Structures are given as C-alpha cells and as structure tokens.
Amino acid sequence: MLRIVFFGSSGDGSMVPLEAVSRAHRVIALVKPSRSQSWLRRTARSILWRTGMGTSAAMARWARIHDVPLLEATAGSDSELANELERLRPDVICVSAFPWLLGRDVLQTAGRAALNVHSSLLPRHRGANPLLWVYYHNDRRTGVTVHGMNERADAGAIFAQEAFDLPRGFPVDRLYAKKALLGGELLLRVLDQLASGEARSRPQEETLATYAPRVAHGTRLVPFSEWDAERVWHFLRGLCPRRLEPLCDRSERQVRYRSVLGYTTHDCDKAAGLIESTSFGWNLYCRDGSVQLGKSRRPDR
Known part of the structure; x- marks a missing residue:
C-alpha cells in the first residue's frame, strides 16, 4: 500500500480518481488550489474544514470523512507546501484536474x-483545456493518459493510456x-504496478505534440468558410451549453442559442457564418449546408 498525496479540485475530474485511489492505497493528504495567504491562515482554514465549520466543497467533505489533512497551494511552486510534504513523506504525488504545474x-x-x-491521448493536446481542442480538431478517437510529471506541461513519460471512439456530437459533460x-x-492500475515493482513507462514522442491552451471567454473559434456543416454541428453540439460560440445575426445582435438541433447539407448561396431567424431558433449557414440552433435546451443534455 502506497502513501499518496492527492492534488485536485472538487469536481468529478478529481473526486472520481481520488475515490479509486483510496480503495487500495493510503491517501495521507489532499491539496487544493487557494488564493495567496499566510501559512498560519491556511492552516487555520484547514482545521475549520476538517471540523465541519468551513466550506462544503467535495474535497473538504472527503477530507473530514476520512480524517485526512486538506492543504492549500498558492502556486505550483510553494515552499511552505513543499516543507509540509517533506514532513509527510509521500510515496507518490497524484494529480488530477489541478490548475497549476x-x-x-x-x-x-x-x-x-x-x-x-x-x-x-498524449502527446496530443498537452495543456489546460484538452476537451475543447479534442472537439476543435475533429478527433475521432480520444482517451486518457497517466504520465509522470516534470516541470513541463504534460510532457513526462507515459505509464498508462487508453483510447476510445468519440461519437459525433457527443456531449462534453458525458465525455468528462x-x-x-x-x-x-x-x-489505480499504475499505482498497483508501482507497489508491485511492475510499472513501466515510455517517453512521449515530441514530434507529435500538440497543445491545448485556455481560451478567453468570447473568443470566436469556428472558421465557417473552411468547415463543413457536419463538423460545425459536431463542435457546437458537443460543447453546448458549456461553451457557446459567439454568434451574431445580420443586425449584429448576439444570438443566444441554447441547443444544437441538427444539420442539413445542401447547395448554399449564403455566406458561411450567416445566421437567420426561424420558428425553432436559427439557421447557421455553412459552406455546404446549415446547422439548426434552438432557443430552448434539449432535454437529453
């Protein structure tokens, strides 16, 4: 059984792996991101969380239930946190959905x-926002990688990787x-292999690396004159409603669509990217057809 310090946040991207790890190994501390503040204040907040007097976030609840200290990091390089981890002497640091290198x-x-x-599927889509770029680059297969960490973003040796097909228009919440x-x-598989001495890794192929940076809110991404209607539909539907492409009608009014209903292919004599109002919402014209956008949210989302 390995001694684990787990870095994450309170979303499922952290909590699901944390639960898996804790089934077979000993989690000795959790670390969450925090705004900069004194170590004394951070320690006091950790005590409040563990006694049930602080935030109700998922990591805090988990820490209280399992009687595990919840530490805070003010940055990826944090000397006070490093000193505390030196005292704890973890066998393995595990990271999932933590915002900093x-x-x-x-x-x-x-x-x-x-x-x-x-x-x-590293080295493809290194960086903070891989799911967005999986849809943007029209990937037909995607997956998850567990890799060793160094000071470069997602560049360490691969210990485990598994791929699967990505259905067209698959909702990003379900993919997450x-x-x-x-x-x-x-x-969990890699930790078990480390514990038994059977873990193996392979270096990443640097020539295949692509990057997945964060994108500022309101950034337009879709090149309507280049993408066909099916690709536009796949991108918009997959990410809706988590991310909405900034769109405007002929009068430059913002189009606030809430669902992506479908697409049709047809000869199109209208400019790619043009939007026209309809009874169901809007038609968004593409180079070879149109995408239908709805005013109300689909019940299957």
Missing part, C-alpha cells in the same frame, strides 16, 4: 513518483464523466 520543490517530495491524469472514470481506473 507543480514545481521541482513540490515534485521532489515524492519518494517513488509524481503522476498526473490527463484527459487526452467518462474520462473521469477511466482516469481513476488507469491511475
């Missing part, structure tokens, strides 16, 4: 390995949930 001072506190769960489950399974 960890610095060497933190990574070197792990006696055996530092592992990250990443929601893509599926990857959380798979990430937990792969992370």
